[in-house]
Amino acid sequence: QGEKLWDALKISAYVFSTGLLMFTALVSSVSWFMQNVTLGNFWQTAWLEFYNHMEGDEWTIFLIGTALVPALAFWGFNGILLVADITGKPTFITRYRIQLGKNDPVDTKKLWKAIYTALGNQFFISFPMLVPMFYIMKSWGNTFSEELPTFQWFLVELSIFTVVEEILFYYTHRLVHHPVLYKYIHKKHHEWTAPIGVVSIYAHPIEHIISNTLPVMTGPMIMGSHIVSISAWFSLALVTTSISHCGYHLPFLPSPEFHDFHHLKFNQCYGVLGVLDFLHGTDRVFRQTKAFERHKVLLGLTPLSESIPEPPKKDE
Numbered sequence: 001q002g003e004k005l006w007d008a009l010k011i012s013a014y015v016f017s018t019g020l021l022m023f024t025a026l027v028s029s030v031s032w033f034m035q036n037v038t039l040g041n042f043w044q045t046a047w048l049e050f051y052n053h054m055e056g057d058e059w060t061i062f063l064i065g066t067a068l069v070p071a072l073a074f075w076g077f078n079g080i081l082l083v084a085d086i087t088g089k090p091t092f093i094t095r096y097r098i099q100l101g102k103n104d105p106v107d108t109k110k111l112w113k114a115i116y117t118a119l120g121n122q123f124f125i126s127f128p129m130l131v132p133m134f135y136i137m138k139s140w141g142n143t144f145s146e147e148l149p150t151f152q153w154f155l156v157e158l159s160i161f162t163v164v165e166e167i168l169f170y171y172t173h174r175l176v177h178h179p180v181l182y183k184y185i186h187k188k189h190h191e192w193t194a195p196i197g198v199v200s201i202y203a204h205p206i207e208h209i210i211s212n213t214l215p216v217m218t219g220p221m222i223m224g225s226h227i228v229s230i231s232a233w234f235s236l237a238l239v240t241t242s243i244s245h246c247g248y249h250l251p252f253l254p255s256p257e258f259h260d261f262h263h264l265k266f267n268q269c270y271g272v273l274g275v276l277d278f279l280h281g282t283d284r285v286f287r288q289t290k291a292f293e294r295h296k297v298l299l300g301l302t303p304l305s306e307s308i309p310e311p312p313k314k315d316e
Helices: 002-036 039-053 058-087 108-140 151-176 186-191 197-201 205-223 227-245 257-265 275-280 290-294
Strands: none
Touching: 058 108, 058 197, 058 227, 108 197, 108 205, 151 205, 151 227, 151 275, 186 205, 197 205, 197 227, 205 227, 227 257, 257 290
């Protein structure tokens, strides 16, 4: 038995190490190609042209990168979703609805309230918070460098940003679920048991500061990141949270089942990636549902609500 166990361990170690080496080689090759053959030169040239056009005005460059570009990404993506929410078309989107029969169509009065709140949070909370962030980033000295970070370094930063956001969002999110705070702060966000994309930043101002904005801003401030990296991260974070709230499990996009289930049940699935939920056991109910089976990237065109349907109710 001991020899069999040792042989199994050696085989496992060999397979794991070989796979790790192959994965590392693949990532390095792709990163080198992206950096030196295609996108690296293109983005460096584009950045220098933009920097020179702005005459090195760091404050304007910072506002464009951290406010304008992410806002355009957010409202551009959500604009498409809002058409589907309001009109029920195109069916290519609406047929992938997670909570069937909900927001079909969306309540217009409730929707406008969410839009006004989202805009208010952006203009009166997120944008003013960029002022202290600007001076923190400026103190690092490389945020407005004329030389862009390498593609490999951007991937490292992106990984760190994601981990920092996961930690801060999970614990601040659980904090606002405390009974003392929930009634006065987080209940506003949970008015939507079947969320839509714009609801991702529909929240009480305090929640928007501690759970929506700070977890995303902290990573770049710790790393002293370049403004281009910050802009890409902010845009990615806003689009990703819109996907997790959108209510549609669309093909080839990250699965929104995890956070959609949180809105449905309130006391499950607090995080972004689900790692801390697994460690703390706050996804146990979710793991026993059909939603968990559907929690994967849809690689075909058949809606997962059809291929993995909810079990029929007892009274049916």
